[in-house]
Amino acid sequence: MSTQTLSPTIESLVERCDRFIEEPGFAPAVAWKNAAPNRAAIGCFPVYTPAEVFYASGVLPVGLAGGGNRMEIAHADSRFQSFICSIIKSTLEQGMTGLLDDLDGVVFHSICDPARNLASVYSRNFPNTPVEYIHFPQNFEAEEAPRYLRDEYERVALFAAELSGRSMTTEDLRAAIRIYNRVRDTIRRLYALRRDSPHLLRTRELYPLVRVGHLLPPEEHAELLADALHAAATREGRERDRIRVVLTGSFCEQPPLDLIAAIEDAGCYLVDDDFLIGRRWFTGDVPENTGDPLLALAEAYLDASLPSPVKHDMRVSPARLLVERARSHRADAVIVLCAKFCEPSLFAYPTYRKTLQEAGIPHLFLEFEEKMWMFDRIKGEIETFVESLLFD
Amino acid sequence: MTETHYQGKLHHLQKELMSEYYAALTASANGSGVPAAYLLIGGNPVELLRAFDILPVFPEVNALQLAVRKQSLPFIQSAEFMGYSSDNCAYVKADIGMYFGGRQTPFATIPEPSLLLCNYVGCNVYLDWFGHLAEFTGQSAFQLDIPFIRTASGKPSKEDIAYVLRQLHHLIGRCEEITGRKLDEEKLREAVRLSSLTGDLWAKIKHLTKRTPAPYDAYFDSVTMMAPLYCLRGTPQGLEFFETAYAELLAKAEAGVGPLEKERFRYVIEGPPPWPHLRAFRDMFSRWDAVAVASTYSTVGGLWEFGFTHDPDHPLESIARHLLEWNLTNRNFLQRYEQIERYLEEWNANALIIHSVKSCRLFSAGQGDMREYFTKRGVPTLLVESDLEDPRYFSEAQMRNRIDAFFESIAHRPTREGVTA
Ligand code: SF4
Numbered sequence: 092m093s094t095q096t097l098s099p100t101i102e103s104l105v106e107r108c109d110r111f112i113e114e115p116g117f118a119p120a121v122a123w124k125n126a127a128p129n130r131a132a133i134g135c136f137p138v139y140t141p142a143e144v145f146y147a148s149g150v151l152p153v154g155l156a157g158g159g160n161r162m163e164i165a166h167a168d169s170r171f172q173s174f175i176c177s178i179i180k181s182t183l184e185q186g187m188t189g190l191l192d193d194l195d196g197v198v199f200h201s202i203c204d205p206a207r208n209l210a211s212v213y214s215r216n217f218p219n220t221p222v223e224y225i226h227f228p229q230n231f232e233a234e235e236a237p238r239y240l241r242d243e244y245e246r247v248a249l250f251a252a253e254l255s256g257r258s259m260t261t262e263d264l265r266a267a268i269r270i271y272n273r274v275r276d277t278i279r280r281l282y283a284l285r286r287d288s289p290h291l292l293r294t295r296e297l298y299p300l301v302r303v304g305h306l307l308p309p310e311e312h313a314e315l316l317a318d319a320l321h322a323a324a325t326r327e328g329r330e331r332d333r334i335r336v337v338l339t340g341s342f343c344e345q346p347p348l349d350l351i352a353a354i355e356d357a358g359c360y361l362v363d364d365d366f367l368i369g370r371r372w373f374t375g376d377v378p379e380n381t382g383d384p385l386l387a388l389a390e391a392y393l394d395a396s397l398p399s400p401v402k403h404d405m406r407v408s409p410a411r412l413l414v415e416r417a418r419s420h421r422a423d424a425v426i427v428l429c430a431k432f433c434e435p436s437l438f439a440y441p442t443y444r445k446t447l448q449e450a451g452i453p454h455l456f457l458e459f460e461e462k463m464w465m466f467d468r469i470k471g472e473i474e475t476f477v478e479s480l481l482f483d
Numbered sequence: 484m485t486e487t488h489y490q491g492k493l494h495h496l497q498k499e500l501m502s503e504y505y506a507a508l509t510a511s512a513n514g515s516g517v518p519a520a521y522l523l524i525g526g527n528p529v530e531l532l533r534a535f536d537i538l539p540v541f542p543e544v545n546a547l548q549l550a551v552r553k554q555s556l557p558f559i560q561s562a563e564f565m566g567y568s569s570d571n572c573a574y575v576k577a578d579i580g581m582y583f584g585g586r587q588t589p590f591a592t593i594p595e596p597s598l599l600l601c602n603y604v605g606c607n608v609y610l611d612w613f614g615h616l617a618e619f620t621g622q623s624a625f626q627l628d629i630p631f632i633r634t635a636s637g638k639p640s641k642e643d644i645a646y647v648l649r650q651l652h653h654l655i656g657r658c659e660e661i662t663g664r665k666l667d668e669e670k671l672r673e674a675v676r677l678s679s680l681t682g683d684l685w686a687k688i689k690h691l692t693k694r695t696p697a698p699y700d701a702y703f704d705s706v707t708m709m710a711p712l713y714c715l716r717g718t719p720q721g722l723e724f725f726e727t728a729y730a731e732l733l734a735k736a737e738a739g740v741g742p743l744e745k746e747r748f749r750y751v752i753e754g755p756p757p758w759p760h761l762r763a764f765r766d767m768f769s770r771w772d773a774v775a776v777a778s779t780y781s782t783v784g785g786l787w788e789f790g791f792t793h794d795p796d797h798p799l800e801s802i803a804r805h806l807l808e809w810n811l812t813n814r815n816f817l818q819r820y821e822q823i824e825r826y827l828e829e830w831n832a833n834a835l836i837i838h839s840v841k842s843c844r845l846f847s848a849g850q851g852d853m854r855e856y857f858t859k860r861g862v863p864t865l866l867v868e869s870d871l872e873d874p875r876y877f878s879e880a881q882m883r884n885r886i887d888a889f890f891e892s893i894a895h896r897p898t899r900e901g902v903t904a
């Protein structure tokens with residue numbers, strides 16, 4: 092009993108995470124860097140970054156998650172047009188206003204055309220900031236794809252070593268895989284707990300618990316998650332009359348925390364989502380002890396990762412996977428929540444729509460922007476949707 | 484004011500050859516037995532299809548043809564009705580709308596694909612587009628994954644080249660399955676040889692606009708030559724077209740004749756054209772006696788003017804290099820700044836026009852930064868916005884006013900070389 096009263100509650104953990112998230116800058120990363128020589132920190136644009144490759148090289152991968160709804164875009168909107176999503180501009184704005192000064196480099200990935208062009212624009216505007224770009228393979232059927240990606244990771248490791256002044260060893264990489272496996276495994280357990288008992292862990296709580304991993308070293312994050320898992324599992328609560336919803340579409344630019352709360356308050360249990368999906372990414376542990384752990388990471392990307400509109404695995408239909416996910420999560424409905432102007436998520440929608448309709452699963456399509464701060468209209472729309480399902 | 488009249492032999496030959504090409508597509512759709520492959524323009528590896536007598540079908544070319552004929556809107560709207568967003572690339576929407584509209588266009592019936600070849604050369608929308616076609620047609624798409632140019636060298640790595648070559652071998656395997664025939668290496672070499680001659684002529688044509696006056700408009704007339712460059716490259720007809728074009732344009736250059744009566748401004752233009760309003764857009768420049776001497780858009784399918792040529796002795800390697808390195812779409816955004824810089828210098832231009840199209844973020848995302856870069860370097864730069872496919876995004880009066888104001892402002896201002904335009 093006494094240990095239970097001493098262990099932190101979900102509320103206190105979430106409050107701690109919220110504070111970290113709200114604070115501008117990267118204080119935990121700076122502290123981590125200062126604690127030992129040959130350390131650096133890199134900002135990782137969404138969606139997925141091979142965190143292990145950086146961490147094993149002495150570089151803390153810090154997640155970039157846009158500017159939220161408190162940042163005013165004063166400079167970046169003259170560089171990127173009005174029809175480009177917000178996170179592109181807010182990331183550049185962060186750079187232009189010195190908010191990323193604590194980071195020693197930035198990495199972008201082949202997720203979409205705007206993010207790719209941002210990699211160029213960023214490096215031009217900040218000639219002293221090393222910028223890396225990872226091309227993830229899009230031919231999932233090619234037997235040579237794992238080898239290609241493995242070599243790509245090796246190239247990235249050289250880049251990371253230049254940032255920190257230290258090259259990784261195979262053992263370093265194995266250790267990094269181990270710790271990130273632990274983080275991802277605990278997140279998966281938290282997701283499973285929410286799926287089975289959504290009344291014990293709200294998404295407005297789970298989200299900051301995961302999001303704080305954008306800022307903390309993985310060991311610290313793993314501990315915090317373990318505490319959260321314990322606290323949620325031993326929590327008491329009563330299930331309410333809400334619909335069970337799978338949410339998809341918010342894998343890159345992130346909705347404001349208040350929007351997540353508003354969706355829940357409108358009568359939904361979010362039983363699955365793709366927020367910050369890069370922090371989970373894999374369906375299971377990446378093998379730790381293979382002879383070539385870089386190859387293991389590459390293979391896991393290709394063959395054991397979660398579906399996402401920035402990955403075009405032609406072996407499977409993303410729309411059918413969504414239907415399966417809705418079914419396996421016993422969802423009453425799907426909410427497709429896309430960032431405004433986000434090409435990959437908007438392109439995913441027509442096939443989702445067709446397949447969901449054919450499967451008889453109701454859905455609601457919504458758009459958000461990270462800078463949103465009024466939620467009455469969107470909440471009203473969700474309430475109407477929920478009511479139509481509850482009283483149908 | 485000068486009007487643009489130029490309609491030479493090459494325009495007639497283009498029309499003739501393109502109607503033959505479309506007739507072949509219609510015949511395939513009607514059961515001629517010739518298989519068709521859909522592929523994308525970016526660095527297109529059309530030579531490989533030639534070796535198997537597979538008809539290349541470019542959904543992008545079809546989409547732009549619809550736009551030029553002002554037929555795109557109903558198809559775009561029917562795709563939007565299916566759930567496509569007003570913010571998605573309208574080429575895709577026009578194509579999907581047309582696909583579900585029975586593949587009927589005013590210029591051809593588009594055949595069903597025997598092969599969906601998604602040559603992923605830079606543009607991420609390509610993956611969505613062909614993914615959807617795969618979903619709708621029930622065909623599996625062949626993803627030809629081309630690693631983006633992402634290192635300081637501006638070149639593909641040897642790993643990138645090896646990776647693409649391996650995939651090309653798989654693609655050959657797929658073509659062999661479709662046609663029931665083994666690869667005829669001699670035929671591949673011949674297609675690559677024709678391509679290399681064609682590419683060389685195209686490069687020479689490009690260099691002709693270094694002269695004053697430029698013998699043709701490197702934007703509005705180049706687009707006439709782009710359809711044959713993709714749809715007919717690697718065939719004797721394609722080569723014949725470029726021989727004719729080069730001879731004709733060279734003669735004009737030698738005679739000191741340009742597309743306008745007088746050449747007053749020489750500009751470089753970045754971005755795809757507003758296909759649904761091409762004529763109106765062209766006239767906005769002609770009335771200022773302004774001629775495009777170079778355009779980035781004309782290099783999406785291949786960048787020949789900086790020294791690339793296909794190599795019949797190493798057919799697959801040169802196809803791989805074309806895909807990886809020698810086209811605009813797989814090069815990074817800063818390489819485009821360099822490309823424009825070269826055009827400004829070597830083609831002796833005194834202004835930059837950026838046509839920012841909403842549909843194509845591969846082109847447009849970040850063009851505000853590009854404007855900033857060139858403006859700071861003293862290049863008069865104008866950015867105007869519309870779309871390449873969706874006719875609803877063109878505001879003619881506003882566009883004309885901005886272009887007028889731009890040329891007005893640079894009319895008496897010294898150029899970088901200190902010469903008044
Ligand atoms: S929100 Fe969408 S469009 Fe914007 S950077 Fe992310 S994936 Fe690209």
Ligand code: SF4
Nearest residue numbers: 572574606608843844
């Ligand atoms: S985004 Fe641009 S390159 Fe890509 S399909 Fe659309 S028009 Fe073509």
